[in-house]
Amino acid sequence: MFLSAASISREPPKMSSGTQYLGNPSVDSLKGNLEKIDNGEVEKAQKPHQSSAPAAPAKGIKDSANQPADEKNEKISGAELKKRAKAEKSAKRAQAKEGQQKRLQDVPQPKESKDQTGKGLTIQSPQSSASTVQHKRSGSSSATVQRPLQLRSAQHQPSAPGPELKKEVKKVAMFSHLYGTPRRTTIAGAGKDVHPSVLALGLQMSNYVVCGSNARCVSTLLVFKRVIDAYTTPSGTSLPRHLTVHLSAQIDYLVSCRPLSVSMGNAIRWLKLLISRIDPDTPESKAKAELCSAIDNFIRERITAAGQAIASSACSKIQNGDVILTFAKSSGVERTLLEAHRQGKSFRVIVVDSAPLHEGRNLARSLVSLGLQVQYTLIHTVSHMVQDATKVLLGAHAMMSNGRLYSRIGTALVAMMAKEADIPVIVLCESVKFTDKVALDSIAMNEIAPSEELGYSGTETHGVGSTEKEWHDAPNFQALNLMYDLTPEEYIHMVITEYGNLPPSSVPVVHRLSTNT
Numbered sequence: 001m002f003l004s005a006a007s008i009s010r011e012p013p014k015m016s017s018g019t020q021y022l023g024n025p026s027v028d029s030l031k032g033n034l035e036k037i038d039n040g041e042v043e044k045a046q047k048p049h050q051s052s053a054p055a056a057p058a059k060g061i062k063d064s065a066n067q068p069a070d071e072k073n074e075k076i077s078g079a080e081l082k083k084r085a086k087a088e089k090s091a092k093r094a095q096a097k098e099g100q101q102k103r104l105q106d107v108p109q110p111k112e113s114k115d116q117t118g119k120g121l122t123i124q125s126p127q128s129s130a131s132t133v134q135h136k137r138s139g140s141s142s143a144t145v146q147r148p149l150q151l152r153s154a155q156h157q158p159s160a161p162g163p164e165l166k167k168e169v170k171k172v173a174m175f176s177h178l179y180g181t182p183r184r185t186t187i188a189g190a191g192k193d194v195h196p197s198v199l200a201l202g203l204q205m206s207n208y209v210v211c212g213s214n215a216r217c218v219s220t221l222l223v224f225k226r227v228i229d230a231y232t233t234p235s236g237t238s239l240p241r242h243l244t245v246h247l248s249a250q251i252d253y254l255v256s257c258r259p260l261s262v263s264m265g266n267a268i269r270w271l272k273l274l275i276s277r278i279d280p281d282t283p284e285s286k287a288k289a290e291l292c293s294a295i296d297n298f299i300r301e302r303i304t305a306a307g308q309a310i311a312s313s314a315c316s317k318i319q320n321g322d323v324i325l326t327f328a329k330s331s332g333v334e335r336t337l338l339e340a341h342r343q344g345k346s347f348r349v350i351v352v353d354s355a356p357l358h359e360g361r362n363l364a365r366s367l368v369s370l371g372l373q374v375q376y377t378l379i380h381t382v383s384h385m386v387q388d389a390t391k392v393l394l395g396a397h398a399m400m401s402n403g404r405l406y407s408r409i410g411t412a413l414v415a416m417m418a419k420e421a422d423i424p425v426i427v428l429c430e431s432v433k434f435t436d437k438v439a440l441d442s443i444a445m446n447e448i449a450p451s452e453e454l455g456y457s458g459t460e461t462h463g464v465g466s467t468e469k470e471w472h473d474a475p476n477f478q479a480l481n482l483m484y485d486l487t488p489e490e491y492i493h494m495v496i497t498e499y500g501n502l503p504p505s506s507v508p509v510v511h512r513l514s515t516n517t
Helices: 027-039 066-073 078-106 173-178 196-206 213-229 239-257 262-276 284-315 331-342 360-369 379-385 411-420 468-472 504-516
Strands: 111-114 120-124 130-134 141-145 149-152 322-327 347-353 373-378 391-394 405-408 425-428 484-487 494-497 500-502
Touching (some): 196 239, 213 262, 213 331, 239 262, 239 284, 262 284, 284 331, 284 425, 322 360, 331 347, 347 379, 405 411, 500 504
Parallel strands (some): 391 425, 425 494
Antiparallel strands (some): 111 120, 130 141, 405 484, 494 500
């Protein structure tokens, strides 16, 4: 845009009332502005419909009237608007937060004072105890007295019950592989397929009501007879295929109560093999009757008759004037001693016992009631008692394939002491207790009983301010309760079975014969 000199020298426009006219600008300043406009150099953005910026006022003239106009004419971008809005928003939040904190500080705190009874603390409001309450509808007012709130003292407040912590089982590192699921002591959590007789038998085994290898085996087979009698084959399957699965549920429950003995394992394998050989076309009632009859024959031949044959053979080894030493309690040894006493032989019996089961007490009580001379002692005196003995009769939990005796813990010590004193050690064992397993020590295969069975009662004091239960729960204390030990074959003189008298090295041969028949 070009301006002529005539337009420059024109008179200033008339101003409305109340407007102050600042005078004409100089020609040089106007020419400079025109040159900047022609060259496109504009310092500030201008609004539409607005001409070039006004010239600088003359000397001595105030500039206050032009400053607000420049601020209004300034153009703000979108980014700057967002930035300003964000800043305003954060300022409002900070102001609201400060106001809230100030209001909380201005609220007076309640005062605590002792109750007259002295049982606790009371909270008193800063307002007067009598306050006026105005009803909305009637507009009447009534004075209400605010009673102080009584709080219990800290010592009377019950603490919230925390989660029950499971008792940590302290494991001995050498026998850590033997620790499994803790023994079942109740029927809680048992499967719905478990027979009531099996439930009762499992608890009896866990509490040692049914104890001993032969007793546990016979009880298991008799209970399985009841299970088979109550069994009904589901539709769509056969008895040989489904009955074994049904028995597995019963066996799993018994194992959870206490591990199976070797005789129980042999009897269960025999029963499952017998079930698998049943013809699927055989009527269910006939198949069940055959199974129950076979179980009765197994008990009669492999346990009862075998025990009688062993007792007769071992009785011939007892002479008049003998002193028979035995350890704990064995049904075979008890039957042999009673048979010898029935034949009129005069002999004396030394019963060596050990904790925690003290099974020898029942044996000594039974022998004394029948008129035998019995001497009862604990295992710590076996080195002295063995000097008076002439023969040692021991029972067996199992006989290993390498000829070693697996029996109640303490048996190996008795056999070693007898061997040292040159006293023959005779083992009485049925073939149903033979196994094809090989054991070199009592570490790889054993049974660990709960350590609480070792006899602490929690009331006996051992030192000032300490009970046996306290030191039993100490973190640096470990209790080991093994059930069995292993006696090497060189300490065993003879093994008497229903097949005759044989050395320990012949155990695998007899086991092969007994399983094939």
